[in-house]
Amino acid sequence: MIEIVVGDITGLEVDAIVNAANASLMPGGGVDGAIHRAAGPELARFTATLGGCETGEAKIAPGFGLKARHVILTVGPIWKGGQGGEEALLASCYHNSCRLAEQEKLRSLAFPAISTGVYGYPKAEAARVALEALRQHEANFDRLICCCFSEQDAELYRKQLSEAGT
Numbered sequence: 001m002i003e004i005v006v007g008d009i010t011g012l013e014v015d016a017i018v019n020a021a022n023a024s025l026m027p028g029g030g031v032d033g034a035i036h037r038a039a040g041p042e043l044a045r046f047t048a049t050l051g052g053c054e055t056g057e058a059k060i061a062p063g064f065g066l067k068a069r070h071v072i073l074t075v076g077p078i079w080k081g082g083q084g085g086e087e088a089l090l091a092s093c094y095h096n097s098c099r100l101a102e103q104e105k106l107r108s109l110a111f112p113a114i115s116t117g118v119y120g121y122p123k124a125e126a127a128r129v130a131l132e133a134l135r136q137h138e139a140n141f142d143r144l145i146c147c148c149f150s151e152q153d154a155e156l157y158r159k160q161l162s163e164a165g166t
């Protein structure tokens with residue numbers, strides 16, 4: 001079952017947390033900044049060697065100072081009104097992050113609401129895309145978590161889940 005939790009993703013004790021990174025994989029703001037602060041400077045030193053990341057793709061790094069053993073870095077699309085393939089790219093972020101975790105035999109994985117901060121993706125739409133993608137990977141994990149930063153965001157996820165009848 002997909003779990004909806006409210007809180008700071010940096011505190012989760014899971015095999016991997018997913019970071020909504022930017023294409024350079026260098027520390028930015030939002031959840032990315034929080035993850036880099038909690039992981040420590042080793043994370044940026046490591047991600048600097050990864051050669052960046054395309055939108056919709058994902059890369060993996062150790063968790064360093066985090067409670068999570070790994071960080072999966074994925075780059076969400078910037079919302080430009082919905083005609084630029086944003087939905088497929090956002091779905092790819094979730095699929096490619098799950099595939100990486102599956103390859104690495106990770107059993108617990110937590111996602112933030114990718115693209116819904118400074119990248120401007122409408123939150124309810126993003127929750128629908130996230131849950132549709134994650135449902136296809138649910139069976140491969142012991143815990144698959146959507147970590148929402150506010151109760152209002154979590155409510156959007158719960159609404160999508162109930163509308164989908166799961």
Ligand code: ADP
Pocket residue numbers: 007008009010020021029030031032034076112113114115116117118119120147148149153
């Ligand atoms: P993006 O650039 O992909 O839009 P942001 O970091 O700006 O990424 O925002 C993505 C989502 O992460 C937003 O919904 C924001 O509220 C949420 N967020 C910010 N900090 C944290 C955190 N520490 N833990 C979980 N979610 C967070």
